Amino acid sequence: MNEKMPLPFNPRSPEFRANPYPTYDYLRSHHPIYYRPERKDWVLTRYADIVEVLKNPSFGRSEGGLANLMTAKQEQIHKFLSLRQESQRLMKLWLVLLNPPNHTRIRHLLRTPFTQSRIQALRCQGHASRPHIQAKVDDLIERFKDRGKMNIIHDLAYPLTLGVNCEILGIPEAEWHPRFRQWSENLSVVADLDVTPIDNERGLLAIAGLAEYFRSWIAKCRSGSEAQDNLINALIKAADEGKLSEEELLGNCIMMFAVGHSSTGNLIGSSILTLLNHPDQLQLLQADPSKIEMTISEVLRYESPVQGISRTAMSDIELSNQTIHRGEVVNCIIAAANRDPAQFPDPDKFDIRRQPNPYLSFGRGIHNCIGKHLAKLVAEIAVGTLVRRLPGLSLATASLEWEDSFLGRGLKSLPVAF
Numbered sequence: 171m172n173e174k175m176p177l178p179f180n181p182r183s184p185e186f187r188a189n190p191y192p193t194y195d196y197l198r199s200h201h202p203i204y205y206r207p208e209r210k211d212w213v214l215t216r217y218a219d220i221v222e223v224l225k226n227p228s229f230g231r232s233e234g235g236l237a238n239l240m241t242a243k244q245e246q247i248h249k250f251l252s253l254r255q256e257s258q259r260l261m262k263l264w265l266v267l268l269n270p271p272n273h274t275r276i277r278h279l280l281r282t283p284f285t286q287s288r289i290q291a292l293r294c295q296g297h298a299s300r301p302h303i304q305a306k307v308d309d310l311i312e313r314f315k316d317r318g319k320m321n322i323i324h325d326l327a328y329p330l331t332l333g334v335n336c337e338i339l340g341i342p343e344a345e346w347h348p349r350f351r352q353w354s355e356n357l358s359v360v361a362d363l364d365v366t367p368i369d370n371e372r373g374l375l376a377i378a379g380l381a382e383y384f385r386s387w388i389a390k391c392r393s394g395s396e397a398q399d400n401l402i403n404a405l406i407k408a409a410d411e412g413k414l415s416e417e418e419l420l421g422n423c424i425m426m427f428a429v430g431h432s433s434t435g436n437l438i439g440s441s442i443l444t445l446l447n448h449p450d451q452l453q454l455l456q457a458d459p460s461k462i463e464m465t466i467s468e469v470l471r472y473e474s475p476v477q478g479i480s481r482t483a484m485s486d487i488e489l490s491n492q493t494i495h496r497g498e499v500v501n502c503i504i505a506a507a508n509r510d511p512a513q514f515p516d517p518d519k520f521d522i523r524r525q526p527n528p529y530l531s532f533g534r535g536i537h538n539c540i541g542k543h544l545a546k547l548v549a550e551i552a553v554g555t556l557v558r559r560l561p562g563l564s565l566a567t568a569s570l571e572w573e574d575s576f577l578g579r580g581l582k583s584l585p586v587a588f
């Protein structure tokens with residue numbers, strides 16, 4: 171533990187981005203419920219406190235709170251005013267930012283493609299209209315196999331996870347927009363801690379671009395004669411039956427696009443990096459490929475692709491002898507909770523045999539990740555296949571750069587040789 175870690179905690183500093191864990195240790199040991207007066211919010215790092223917050227209905231969402239935060243510089247950008255307003259309106263309807271009963275209604279409509287049994291069915295075989303994940307991974311590896319090098323993020327993780335997400339949504343590759351990648355990158359920071367006004371603007375414009383894209387895609391689906399079995403068509407049907415408003419339909423298509431692939435891509439990149447940094451664990455996995463499920467769980471704990479989630483106190487609440495006042499934001503640093511020694515023995519050790527492993531990386535409570543079984547499956551197939559088919563995998567760079575996001579932890583690029 172680093173006793174000299176400077177406060178205040180600065181999630182935007184490059185040193186913190188490179189290795190956030192000593193800061194988490196310091197906060198967890200010295201200020202587990204840390205109030206930031208300049209931001210008037212809280213930062214939580216203890217496992218037990220975070221589980222309590224995530225399960226307690228007295229902590230909810232200030233509906234549209236995140237979108238409201240993004241109004242700061244609105245008057246300075248007159249020309250984008252109407253786009254920004256629409257983006258904010260759509261974002262307020264995202265499932266992940268809603269409270270019951272709207273949350274319950276929309277989650278029910280979105281969950282079908284992600285149930286454990288549907289995802290299990292994708293594990294071994296594909297289906298005509300469903301992603302053949304193993305075939306996609308094999309195809310991507312085949313393209314680079316003879317070159318002896320590849321970039322795990324650009325050549326595999328991104329195209330794979332975007333492809334799987336678009337298949338679930340029902341968007342064929344020929345219809346992908348050239349700005350998909352830029353939009354997802356710009357959107358990935360909008361929920362960041364201490365987000366800058368410039369990042370806010372980029373995020374809102376990404377939503378505006380996606381709104382334009384999905385509005386015309388929804389119209390195209392509606393005019394199509396065949397009823398396709400995919401998520402967007404299921405949502406259109408729900409809207410036509412009056413179970414979802416038109417704006418909820420558009421807003422949640424954008425949300426499903428945005429949340430569906432970057433975290434899974436980050437998980438794949440972090441898995442390969444962590445295994446390469448722990449050759450004993452890589453050998454264990456190569457000797458016993460059935461350990462892939464436990465390996466991915468341990469990477470989820472050790473390098474959580476989503477580092478934190480936030481809630482708003484719906485009333486004054488006592489939490490471990492601190493009073494959190496109504497309306498105050500509580501930032502739950504799940505990546506810190508995942509390394510809490512009170513919950514995980516030897517928490518800084520990466521151990522693919524760790525059991526039990528109740529990591530919080532997919533959240534807890536009513537907002538727990540709808541895509542968790544899919545994300546784990548995709549990562550298991552991608553990482554399992556890479557270490558099996560390319561046994562001599564090694565890092566092909568001395569300098570690694572992490573994404574400019576606090577909440578989404580992922581590598582910008584991961585060159586490897588084999």
Ligand code: HEM
Nearest residue numbers: 265266430433434437475479531532533537539540541545
């Ligand atoms: C490794 C990959 C992933 C990670 C680490 C992850 C993490 C999370 C976390 C922490 C939450 C909880 C948010 C909160 O409580 O405020 C969440 C919610 C959510 N995730 Fe994921 N996720 C991943 C992949 C996916 C995928 C592949 C999809 C869908 C295709 C998805 C869809 C969602 C949705 C819709 C929610 C909101 C659920 C609700 O509010 O009821 N996620 N995710």
